[in-house]
Amino acid sequence: MDKKLLGIDLGGTTAKFAILTSEGEIQQKWSIDTNILDDGKHIVPDIIESINHHLKLYEMKPEQFIGIGMGTPGSVDIERGTVIGAYNLNWTTLQPVKDQIERGTGIAFALDNDANVAALGERWKGAGENDPDVIFMTLGTGVGGGIVMNSQLLHGVAGCAGEIGHVTVDPDGFECTCGKRGCLETVASATGVVRVARKLAEEYAGTSQLKASLDNGEDVSSKDVFELAEGNDDLALMVVDRVTYFLGLACGNLGNTLNPSAIIIGGGVSAAGEFLRGRVENYFREFTFPQVRNSTKVKLAELGNEAGVIGAASLALQFAK
Numbered sequence: 001m002d003k004k005l006l007g008i009d010l011g012g013t014t015a016k017f018a019i020l021t022s023e024g025e026i027q028q029k030w031s032i033d034t035n036i037l038d039d040g041k042h043i044v045p046d047i048i049e050s051i052n053h054h055l056k057l058y059e060m061k062p063e064q065f066i067g068i069g070m071g072t073p074g075s076v077d078i079e080r081g082t083v084i085g086a087y088n089l090n091w092t093t094l095q096p097v098k099d100q101i102e103r104g105t106g107i108a109f110a111l112d113n114d115a116n117v118a119a120l121g122e123r124w125k126g127a128g129e130n131d132p133d134v135i136f137m138t139l140g141t142g143v144g145g146g147i148v149m150n151s152q153l154l155h156g157v158a159g160c161a162g163e164i165g166h167v168t169v170d171p172d173g174f175e176c177t178c179g180k181r182g183c184l185e186t187v188a189s190a191t192g193v194v195r196v197a198r199k200l201a202e203e204y205a206g207t208s209q210l211k212a213s214l215d216n217g218e219d220v221s222s223k224d225v226f227e228l229a230e231g232n233d234d235l236a237l238m239v240v241d242r243v244t245y246f247l248g249l250a251c252g253n254l255g256n257t258l259n260p261s262a263i264i265i266g267g268g269v270s271a272a273g274e275f276l277r278g279r280v281e282n283y284f285r286e287f288t289f290p291q292v293r294n295s296t297k298v299k300l301a302e303l304g305n306e307a308g309v310i311g312a313a314s315l316a317l318q319f320a321k
């Protein structure tokens with residue numbers, strides 16, 4: 001029988017698990033709540049227990065697995081298999097995740113950060129079409145990213161390669177949680193889109209449902225902004241134009257630097273679909289030189305939230321003999 005992969009996508013509210021074939025087809029999946037109490041000390045034991053429980057349930061043995069791969073928030077040391085600074089898990093001190101999980105399950109284990117594994121997933125089984133050079137960005141609560149070149153994730157000297165959210169797109173722009181100004185994340189995350197809307201609403205004098213909602217103190221989400229824009233709301237269209245300009249600028253410069261076959265946009269904000277992608281592509285074309293413009297494509301992610309478990313599982317392929 002072919003050996004399997006086990007992928008884990010660890011997040012602040014749930015941990016998703018999947019058993020896959022070595023070709024990346026999901027055969028089983030389940031999830032558990034993430035218990036972040038007591039400095040997150042229950043997280044790894046809960047994961048180990050859940051894996052062992054499900055292997056018993058499916059009558060599988062550790063020897064039937066090539067390995068386990070996991071994506072996690074925080075700063076990851078991929079060599080040692082440790083995590084630190086994952087604040088949504090309450091992991092502030094160094095967590096020896098690899099040692100614990102290998103000891104607890106008897107299966108080889110590899111780790112990387114969540115945006116990087118999502119990039120691997122989209123590259124392998126999603127919009128990346130298994131091409132060797134692919135960039136992935138996820139527009140959610142924040143903006144994350146991962147860069148695959150020559151079929152390898154780029155990590156950089158301090159593990160910061162692919163932090164597309166902190167590419168500067170507006171030097172005089174909003175302050176970012178990282179301490180600098182005008183990061184892509186400040187304008188293209190879900191909260192960033194609303195921030196741009198509030199800023200443009202201050203100067204806007206025309207008729208707009210978005211303007212009225214913001215002025216009335218209603219809860220406005222990035223989804224609302226895109227929906228209003230699709231309904232031709234004047235201010236909402238201006239907001240979408242500004243946001244997609246910043247995204248196109250970042251994508252253009254990534255394209256000019258790395259010339260991947262695709263820059264893939266995923267995450268909650270990308271639910272706006274072609275309405276978003278087409279506008280980003282227009283600006284991307286404006287900011288790229290001809291050879292890049294004609295060879296690098298701007299695409300929408302295809303895997304949704306399965307990208308994480310699939311990409312995580314692919315980390316374990318390094319253990320295949």
Ligand SMILES: [Zn+2]
Pocket residue numbers: 165166176177178179180183185
């Ligand atoms: Zn930043």
